[in-house]
Amino acid sequence: MADRVRxxxxxxxxxxxxxxxxxxxxxLGKTDTAITLIESEEIGTxxxxxxxxxxxHWFNTLVGLxxxxxxxxxxxxxxxxxxxRGLQGEGSAYFHPFGTFGGPGDAAMFPHRLxxxxxxxxxxxxxxxSLTTQVARAGRFAKPVPDPRSLLSTxxxxxxxxxxxxxxxxxxxxxxxxxxxxxxxxVQVDRDAATGNVTTLQTATGDAIGGDLFIDCSxxxxxxxxxAMGAGFxxxxxxxxxxxxxxxxxxxxxxxxxxxxxxxxxxxWRWRIPLKHRTGNGYVFSSRFEEPDxxxxxxxxALGEAVLAEPRLIRFTPGRRRRAWVGNVVAIGLSxxxxxxxxxxxxxxxxxxxGRLLSLFPRADASPLLAEQYNRLSARxxxxxxxFIILHYHRTQGRTEPLWRYCQQMPIPDxxxxxxxxxxxxxxxxxxxxxLFRDASWFAVLTGQGVRAExxxxxxxxxxxxxxxxxxxxxxxxxxxxxxxVPLAQ
Numbered sequence: 001m002a003d004r005v006r007x008x009x010x011x012x013x014x015x016x017x018x019x020x021x022x023x024x025x026x027x028l029g030k031t032d033t034a035i036t037l038i039e040s041e042e043i044g045t046x047x048x049x050x051x052x053x054x055x056x057h058w059f060n061t062l063v064g065l066x067x068x069x070x071x072x073x074x075x076x077x078x079x080x081x082x083x084x085r086g087l088q089g090e091g092s093a094y095f096h097p098f099g100t101f102g103g104p105g106d107a108a109m110f111p112h113r114l115x116x117x118x119x120x121x122x123x124x125x126x127x128x129x130s131l132t133t134q135v136a137r138a139g140r141f142a143k144p145v146p147d148p149r150s151l152l153s154t155x156x157x158x159x160x161x162x163x164x165x166x167x168x169x170x171x172x173x174x175x176x177x178x179x180x181x182x183x184x185x186x187v188q189v190d191r192d193a194a195t196g197n198v199t200t201l202q203t204a205t206g207d208a209i210g211g212d213l214f215i216d217c218s219x220x221x222x223x224x225x226x227x228a229m230g231a232g233f234x235x236x237x238x239x240x241x242x243x244x245x246x247x248x249x250x251x252x253x254x255x256x257x258x259x260x261x262x263x264x265x266x267x268x269w270r271w272r273i274p275l276k277h278r279t280g281n282g283y284v285f286s287s288r289f290e291e292p293d294x295x296x297x298x299x300x301x302a303l304g305e306a307v308l309a310e311p312r313l314i315r316f317t318p319g320r321r322r323r324a325w326v327g328n329v330v331a332i333g334l335s336x337x338x339x340x341x342x343x344x345x346x347x348x349x350x351x352x353x354x355g356r357l358l359s360l361f362p363r364a365d366a367s368p369l370l371a372e373q374y375n376r377l378s379a380r381x382x383x384x385x386x387x388f389i390i391l392h393y394h395r396t397q398g399r400t401e402p403l404w405r406y407c408q409q410m411p412i413p414d415x416x417x418x419x420x421x422x423x424x425x426x427x428x429x430x431x432x433x434x435x436l437f438r439d440a441s442w443f444a445v446l447t448g449q450g451v452r453a454e455x456x457x458x459x460x461x462x463x464x465x466x467x468x469x470x471x472x473x474x475x476x477x478x479x480x481x482x483x484x485x486v487p488l489a490q
Contacts, residue, residue: 002365006033009201009211011186011224013039015163016333016350017217018170022063023354024215025177027361035178036209038201040185050273050280051079051260051344052158054098055436059351063173073169075276076161078258078489080136082344084448086264089398094448095259096343098156099132100440102475104148108429111443112456115427117472119456120465126447128476130440132156134483136258141489151482158344160260160273160280182209186218189228197328197366198228212364215357216331220338225321225331232322239390239412240318241403242268242340244292246299247282248311258489262342263302264396266290267403269342270302278308284340287315289403316340320382325374328366330357337382342389348436352381381436387416388437388445395420395449420451427453 008024010017021037028035060070070076081097088094102110110129117124127133132155135141144155175181184203192199200210216224225231237243256274263270268285283299290298296311320337324330332353339345356377360370393407394416419442422428429442460468 002363004031004033005212005362005364007211008033008035008213008215009209010035010037010215010217011039011201012217012219012333012335013037013167013171013181014217014219014333015167015347016219016335017215018167018174019059019063019347019350020215020217020332020354020357021174021179022170022177023059023351023358025174025179026063027358029177034180035174036180036182036211037174038182038184038186038203038209040183040204042185050163050275051082051160051271051341052347053344053436054156054158055348055351056158059354063170065169065173070166070169071159071161074159074161074165075278076159077256077274077276078141079158079160079260080132080141080156080258082260082262083257084262084264084392087392087396087399087448088450092398094444095127095130095133095136096441096444096448097130097132097136098158099130099144100154100156101126101129101443102154103478104150104153107154108439109457109460111429111439112427112460113468113472115453116456116460116465116468118452119454122469122472124472126444129472129479130154130444131479131482134479135486138483138486139255139258139489140483140486141258142486151478152486160275162275162277163347182207186223189224191228195327196229198224212328213362213366214329216329216335217333219334220316222321222331222335224329225324225326225335229326229329231324231326231331233317234319234322235317236319236386237317239386239410240340240393241286241288241406242284243316243318244287244295245282245284245314245316245340246292246296246311247280247314248299248303248307249278249309250281250303250305250307252276252278260344264399264404265298265302266401267295270299271341281307284342286403289401289406318386320379323371323375324353324378325371327371328362330374332357336378339382339385339389342392343385343437345385345389345436349381349385352436353378377434381434383413383415384435384437387413387419388442390416391420391445391449395446395451397450420446423453424451425454427456 085093100107145152188202190200198214261272267290271282273280285295316338324336333350
């Protein structure tokens, strides 16, 4: 049996690096494994990942964050979902809630109740059957309750926060648990001639830092996973043509919405994220369809107010590493792949990478069987999230700009095409147990994007259309009443 890992080296700070350091320092806290994080103040971070999805609770609990202190330190606000504007033409809007539709314990079947009503001519507006949407629209907030009989158990929430402050918050926690930060820029990667594994990193200051396991959190550069280990990259820009973003902060809103706003624009979409101390804004666009200078001007014109800092341009290629784990190097965060923030998944993909690493944590010989399993699971997750994002682009109506026409006409992955066809024909959403987005998310977005199911689950046919309509009316009233009982957000 090989010796255990005694030295872990994390390359890169930022959100990914310090999330990894915080998680590993907690998991390895009772061992003598040394954890070193190398980062350089000369190298900036992307740092625009300010919106999360509900899986963030798993990570915050894992590393032992105090929620109230975390929110205060990061300028965090509550997030109940995402409002998509203009994807079905100017003036259109729909809401992707983080909670479920209908009553408690009915998440998988309730969409079929609505589909049945729609197919016999009932109006039944979808938002009226989501308690999370109703409280978000009203500026109210409550956490889901554990009682499975309560409508409040159908709620869901995440956070908006300042990514740089989140990294700093985690840094304090990780260093208190023994993580050693090393300032320096890696200029050379030494590898074992026999195995190809990384042995030592040389920095610009002349230091040599050795390790048994190396975590690449160097961002889009992929310093270790790509430049040293040659993992390869799968480019998805033919499906996700946006390849750049302008980001610019403005003053904090007086009345902060409890959701992220994503608005379609000429060559992409604009985000608006409410924090306590400022508002995050950006424009994700395709440089094939709009020049960067024109995109910058478009963002500033849409803001209609002074920015607190000069807009910053971020360039990227959507896709993933063909292998996120090679030898004794594991890529986490943007070094593993980039999927644009339309569904706020960047921080989730960091934490899921960390979760896989903890489950498959190797011995010092870095078994290739563990790497194989990690890479298979990582690829599947990236592809599922990719498909969900493509759905927003492909199933648009009422937009005639060149980018949107391209997206409407482009061939899509077979996995997504099959899911759309299955839903349209039967109302079914055949999800795997480990899929990130569940029934409510797919139902909200498919419906919002104009995909209509032609049939429902026949198990509902034991009741009449009239009874189904009466049950829906009762549910609508129950949700309306429950929403009024939820307090206004502070």
